[in-house]
Amino acid sequence: MTRIVVDPITRIEGHLRIEAEINNGKITDAFSSGTMVRLIEEILRGRDPRDAWAFVGRVCGVCTTVHSLASIRAVEDALDITIPPNAELVRNLMFCAQNVQDHVIHFYHLHALDWVDVVSALKADPKKTSEIAQSISNWPKSSPGYFSDLQKRLTKFVESGQLGIFANGYWGHPAYKLPAEINLIGVAHYLEALEWQKEIAKVHTIFGGKNPHPNFLVGGMACSISLDDASGINAERLAYVGKLLKDAQQFVEQVYIPDLLAIAPYYLDWGAIGGGLGNFMAYGDLSTSGYRDVGNYKFPPGVILNKDLSKIHEVDLRNDSEVEEYITNSWYEYAGGDGVGLHPWKGETKLKYTGPKPPFDFLNTEDKYSYLKTPRWKGHAMEVGPLARMLVGYASGRPEFKEVVDYALSALNVPATALFSTLGRTAARGLEAKLVAGWGLEFYDQLINNIKNGDTRMANTEKFKPETWPKKAMGVGHTEAPRGALAHWIVIEDQKIANYQLVVPSTWNASPRDKEGKSSAYEAALKDTPVHDVNQPLEILRTIHSFDPCLACAVH
Amino acid sequence: MIIETSTKRKTYYEELTEKGYSRRDFMKFCTMIAAYMGLQSSGVAQVTEALKTKPRLPVIWMHFQECTCCSESFIRSSHPIVADIILDKLSLDYTETLMAAAGHQAEEAMHKTMKEHYGEYVLCVEGSVPLGADGVYCMIGGKSSLDILHEVAEGAKAIICWGSCASNGCVQAAKPNPTTATPIHKIIKNKPIIKVPGCPPIGEVMAGTIVHILTFGTLPALDGIGRPKAFYSKRVHDSCYRRPYYDAGLYVESFDDENAKRGYCLYKVGCKGPSTYNACGVMRWNNGVSFPIQSGHGCFGCSEESFWDNGPLYQRLPNIAGFGIEATADTVGKVALGVTAAGIAAHAVATNLRKKKMIDNLISEGKESEQELKAE
Amino acid sequence: MNTTVLSKPHKLRRVFVWQLPVRVYHWLNALSILVLIATGFFIGNPLAILSGKEASDLYIMGTVRFIHFVAAYIFFFNFAFRIYWGFVGNKYAGWKNFIPTNKQFFKDMWAVIKTDIFMTKGSELHTIGHNRVAGFIYFLTFIAFGIQCLTGFGLYSATSDWWFPNLFAWVPAVVGGDFMLRQIHHWTMWFFILFTVVHVYLVFYHDYVEGRGEISSMGGGWKFIEEEIFEANKKAEEKKK
Numbered sequence A: 001m002t003r004i005v006v007d008p009i010t011r012i013e014g015h016l017r018i019e020a021e022i023n024n025g026k027i028t029d030a031f032s033s034g035t036m037v038r039l040i041e042e043i044l045r046g047r048d049p050r051d052a053w054a055f056v057g058r059v060c061g062v063c064t065t066v067h068s069l070a071s072i073r074a075v076e077d078a079l080d081i082t083i084p085p086n087a088e089l090v091r092n093l094m095f096c097a098q099n100v101q102d103h104v105i106h107f108y109h110l111h112a113l114d115w116v117d118v119v120s121a122l123k124a125d126p127k128k129t130s131e132i133a134q135s136i137s138n139w140p141k142s143s144p145g146y147f148s149d150l151q152k153r154l155t156k157f158v159e160s161g162q163l164g165i166f167a168n169g170y171w172g173h174p175a176y177k178l179p180a181e182i183n184l185i186g187v188a189h190y191l192e193a194l195e196w197q198k199e200i201a202k203v204h205t206i207f208g209g210k211n212p213h214p215n216f217l218v219g220g221m222a223c224s225i226s227l228d229d230a231s232g233i234n235a236e237r238l239a240y241v242g243k244l245l246k247d248a249q250q251f252v253e254q255v256y257i258p259d260l261l262a263i264a265p266y267y268l269d270w271g272a273i274g275g276g277l278g279n280f281m282a283y284g285d286l287s288t289s290g291y292r293d294v295g296n297y298k299f300p301p302g303v304i305l306n307k308d309l310s311k312i313h314e315v316d317l318r319n320d321s322e323v324e325e326y327i328t329n330s331w332y333e334y335a336g337g338d339g340v341g342l343h344p345w346k347g348e349t350k351l352k353y354t355g356p357k358p359p360f361d362f363l364n365t366e367d368k369y370s371y372l373k374t375p376r377w378k379g380h381a382m383e384v385g386p387l388a389r390m391l392v393g394y395a396s397g398r399p400e401f402k403e404v405v406d407y408a409l410s411a412l413n414v415p416a417t418a419l420f421s422t423l424g425r426t427a428a429r430g431l432e433a434k435l436v437a438g439w440g441l442e443f444y445d446q447l448i449n450n451i452k453n454g455d456t457r458m459a460n461t462e463k464f465k466p467e468t469w470p471k472k473a474m475g476v477g478h479t480e481a482p483r484g485a486l487a488h489w490i491v492i493e494d495q496k497i498a499n500y501q502l503v504v505p506s507t508w509n510a511s512p513r514d515k516e517g518k519s520s521a522y523e524a525a526l527k528d529t530p531v532h533d534v535n536q537p538l539e540i541l542r543t544i545h546s547f548d549p550c551l552a553c554a555v556h
Numbered sequence B: 001m002i003i004e005t006s007t008k009r010k011t012y013y014e015e016l017t018e019k020g021y022s023r024r025d026f027m028k029f030c031t032m033i034a035a036y037m038g039l040q041s042s043g044v045a046q047v048t049e050a051l052k053t054k055p056r057l058p059v060i061w062m063h064f065q066e067c068t069c070c071s072e073s074f075i076r077s078s079h080p081i082v083a084d085i086i087l088d089k090l091s092l093d094y095t096e097t098l099m100a101a102a103g104h105q106a107e108e109a110m111h112k113t114m115k116e117h118y119g120e121y122v123l124c125v126e127g128s129v130p131l132g133a134d135g136v137y138c139m140i141g142g143k144s145s146l147d148i149l150h151e152v153a154e155g156a157k158a159i160i161c162w163g164s165c166a167s168n169g170c171v172q173a174a175k176p177n178p179t180t181a182t183p184i185h186k187i188i189k190n191k192p193i194i195k196v197p198g199c200p201p202i203g204e205v206m207a208g209t210i211v212h213i214l215t216f217g218t219l220p221a222l223d224g225i226g227r228p229k230a231f232y233s234k235r236v237h238d239s240c241y242r243r244p245y246y247d248a249g250l251y252v253e254s255f256d257d258e259n260a261k262r263g264y265c266l267y268k269v270g271c272k273g274p275s276t277y278n279a280c281g282v283m284r285w286n287n288g289v290s291f292p293i294q295s296g297h298g299c300f301g302c303s304e305e306s307f308w309d310n311g312p313l314y315q316r317l318p319n320i321a322g323f324g325i326e327a328t329a330d331t332v333g334k335v336a337l338g339v340t341a342a343g344i345a346a347h348a349v350a351t352n353l354r355k356k357k358m359i360d361n362l363i364s365e366g367k368e369s370e371q372e373l374k375a376e
Numbered sequence C: 001m002n003t004t005v006l007s008k009p010h011k012l013r014r015v016f017v018w019q020l021p022v023r024v025y026h027w028l029n030a031l032s033i034l035v036l037i038a039t040g041f042f043i044g045n046p047l048a049i050l051s052g053k054e055a056s057d058l059y060i061m062g063t064v065r066f067i068h069f070v071a072a073y074i075f076f077f078n079f080a081f082r083i084y085w086g087f088v089g090n091k092y093a094g095w096k097n098f099i100p101t102n103k104q105f106f107k108d109m110w111a112v113i114k115t116d117i118f119m120t121k122g123s124e125l126h127t128i129g130h131n132r133v134a135g136f137i138y139f140l141t142f143i144a145f146g147i148q149c150l151t152g153f154g155l156y157s158a159t160s161d162w163w164f165p166n167l168f169a170w171v172p173a174v175v176g177g178d179f180m181l182r183q184i185h186h187w188t189m190w191f192f193i194l195f196t197v198v199h200v201y202l203v204f205y206h207d208y209v210e211g212r213g214e215i216s217s218m219g220g221g222w223k224f225i226e227e228e229i230f231e232a233n234k235k236a237e238e239k240k241k
């Protein structure tokens, strides 16, 4: 038996450490640890609830916006504020832009190098590459000349000796299976995606003033609609947003999805690896008629247990026996002892590091071993994320979900069970981006229609002043972040934050074991993952990256 | 297969022409960079020359306590050629966010650069470093970030502190700073340090800062706090297009009111532009698309030290701890004024009681004189 | 400091206390501070002007700030002049009246506090120039003037190209940026407001309970001093020589 450590796990957000036990070329046990903490929940205590969105926004710059969104919703819930329809739509548009951008960046810049061998691309035949590219998509940048120029550039780059971010990659590892031509397409789109991601971010800049970390507002949005003023949301700004959304849809449909479907067939074995828990959860989001109208969510909420798609369980975030956080294996302490689970409204965040003093080689995984708390739903470990959302949508019988999932399954000619895997997770993310890119355009049309009909309200400031608030109020706000179900719980007392707790998608997925020793999603998914060479943990990266880890989020 | 790297380095100009960029493209880029750096037209030639002849610069980019939005902002840097050069053409030898290698291989890549380019590489730091509890609040590869920072700073030619985290501690250093998050300049004292604050900084500001070093081989001119003058010497307020409304006395009174729709100044809903040094008003965000104020929200001073503790966001004056949520200096002042007035009133009454005799004497003295005058 | 128990009736001597430069300084200072407080308040918390006018027709904040800065310059140079006069003016203007240099200064302060604030009966302490407490408060006031000038010009330096305000460009860095600077500037304003209220009251108080022409002294420069105190002071002066 060998115990290996991969730390830092790169091409993610934050500081994640994996320790894995390997027997006969397979992982038999794995431990996931977050090794950086900031304690933002404690920093929020005593502050103005209207400011919380800005603080929690800084939990993460990769999924930037999602925490701010959950936060203003939690405050609006606590204070019973209903926001104008335009503000809902603008928030939805920002959601869509963020989701698609994050997924594309994940696929090309954080995940692709697990599947695409950059060095092999040097051997590709540009003409053949062009033929393949044109056969899978009508994306215009696909001429032989384009690919041969790129290849030349790549060759020079490699020959220059300074490989920069590509240095020390696992190039040539036998687990890389793509033909050289598809590797070259992958590299081309790596660079194109890098160009494109900064464009779609401009939707945030227009409504929120900047990206990363656009501005939000309790009660609505700060960007007034003002057709007669250069500084408001006017015809030019709206046209700009429309163009960005259309370009995004085009990029997803002509680049992302075709690449996904071109790469996947070479890795179908990964449709049986990395499945993990089999429990999936979504809180739902993106309503066409306001956040409070759960029935009209594009992403329906629900829980799937044990891969049983025939039954969807309901989730209630207010019920104090559903979502609970444990710290049995986390570097914290609870007033009521390490064994209890706390609903976030009663949550506590008190640090207590008991791990080894750095520098160290191994964590003591018998004891506490991570800065993540361990969330559970009715005691169950849950996987959240695009796969969970696609499955909940699919199992809820939503036609849009059925259509894309069935399309992908038939294109790859695999059974539905292949969804419960590393490959399934990665594919679900792409399919979701396709749905969300389309929905963005729907919300855009709705916004234009509203304005046409004379509704230009963007914020409800009736209860903006603290004098109008009750002495005590509690709220919860949720959203579907790119990495999964996200909710924030707030307790307001005397117009200040008395308690603020975030339970974050990567906390669900990357957390350490619970008090019964049950693993969360990462650890469960790593089990049985093959490892060809213990010195080159490529397979570990594949499964872990399929979750798109964000550790700054997870620990916060 | 792990590719062995040599140390042969290419100039930007070589890189670019090989990539098919024309000389014209190259000149355009140089002009833009020169303009960023506030150089006269003669400076363009200098930039051009520098980029034509200077070899590539190895960069190690560390992440400590942070949110990675500075990296994200950096890759938003919009002038394509800049993104290209900075991302592909700098030798970004270590950056956890983008590098292919992980674990031991990643650390190996970093140590190779630290050794082979000792004294030559630029260290970029994103994030603060927690000093307390043996550094356990941020650990990478089983080492504390504090140890790593010391180790990697050792051979660095200069340190760039990206964002407010590395420059001033940012959100995790906000009160009560439970993890003792500490900015880099308080830890490393023997290296030139450039602070590029902002939460995050504008992508083009980040690119511009690096390009300055590449071009001139020197650090850009810094202000008293260590920020590049080129981007941090003017207040947001002084370059704000809503400034005429400020001067006119026309203000948004609450969000989305009539005045907001007219684009009036955001001063009264908490805009901190008047005390914030940043390039937002001039360069704007994401290739000039907008900036916070243009999109209706006040500046909250994200490039200033301790801006998180200068809240609440929607008030011009901060609250004073211990005086309730809405107690500002003015509230305290008004109370003090009331107390003073009451004190004065009490004192005036007391005077007339306690010093009655003396005052009576004075009065009678005066009356006597009056009588004497009458008598005459 | 000379003390005497006064006897009735008063015989008063006319004494020239405040030289013209001190008087001019005083009123220029008082006026500029009142203007600075009023404009400073407006800058800190401008009124809602829901005017239908175009921004180009209005310049209210601009004007208020302009007045603030003009008053600030007058205030600064006037203050600088007063510091100079503390070295060359008469003995009532000298800096020794303000800055505690020995134990006696504090003892006398305590005596004044006892009689003027707590109003214990007993010996009234009468002086010709400032009494010790007043002098000390003015000393604090001068420090506050200094703070207000540093913070004010520190803020102003970013908007000015002239070398003079730029002498203060280092100030923001010392306190951690403009934000803190503005706060200090704002808080210090409240010191002046409170000072003014108390100061004006006390001037009236002294005028009322002592009847020595306290208020008018800042107009004509003359105070009316009791014969006994006058003599005692004279003796003390002669002794020194």
Ligand code: HEM
Residues within 6 Å of the ligand: B274, C033, C036, C037, C039, C040, C041, C043, C044, C045, C065, C068, C069, C072, C073, C075, C076, C148, C149, C151, C152, C153, C155, C156, C182, C183, C185, C186, C188, C189, C192
């Ligand atoms: C007794 C003297 C003074 C008082 C009471 C006073 C009061 C104030 C107040 C209350 C503010 C508004 C601060 C805020 O709420 O943010 C202000 C702003 C300001 N004051 Fe003064 N001030 C005084 C002297 C000065 C001096 C000597 C200067 C030197 C130039 C000065 C320059 C400024 C500047 C530059 C501002 C900021 C204006 C802006 O950014 O629009 N002040 N002052």
Ligand code: HEM
Residues within 6 Å of the ligand: C022, C026, C029, C030, C031, C033, C034, C082, C093, C129, C130, C131, C134, C135, C138, C141, C192, C195, C196, C199, C200, C203, C214, C215, C216, C217, C218
């Ligand atoms: C009705 C208004 C005022 C009257 C009648 C008045 C009168 C006087 C008098 C009689 C003195 C000499 C007191 C003594 O013997 O200690 C004095 C000193 C002084 N007053 Fe006022 N004052 C007025 C307003 C102000 C204001 C508004 C300020 C500034 C905030 C001010 C600042 C000072 C200062 C700094 C001194 C010390 C002067 C020196 O020795 O240089 N006064 N005032």
Ligand code: NFV
Residues within 6 Å of the ligand: A013, A060, A061, A062, A063, A064, A066, A067, A481, A482, A483, A484, A486, A504, A505, A506, A507, A549, A550, A552, A553, A554
């Ligand atoms: N986990 C996580 Fe996030 C996301 N998506 C937040 O809620 O990444 Ni930074």
Ligand code: SF4
Residues within 6 Å of the ligand: A058, A061, A213, B066, B067, B068, B069, B070, B126, B127, B162, B163, B164, B165, B166, B170, B171, B198, B199, B200, B201
């Ligand atoms: S400075 Fe702000 S934006 Fe940058 S990493 Fe820190 S928290 Fe994120």
Ligand code: SF4
Residues within 6 Å of the ligand: B236, B237, B238, B240, B241, B242, B243, B244, B246, B264, B265, B266, B267, B271, B272, B273, B274, B293, B298, B299
């Ligand atoms: S919006 Fe802010 S920065 Fe712009 S003029 Fe008004 S106060 Fe100044």
Ligand code: F3S
Residues within 6 Å of the ligand: A210, B198, B199, B236, B276, B278, B280, B291, B292, B293, B298, B299, B300, B301, B302, B303
């Ligand atoms: S909040 Fe930050 S982004 Fe610019 S406008 Fe203010 S400095």
Ligand SMILES: [Mg+2]
Residues within 6 Å of the ligand: A041, A373, A501, A502, A503, A504, A556
């Ligand atoms: Mg939490």
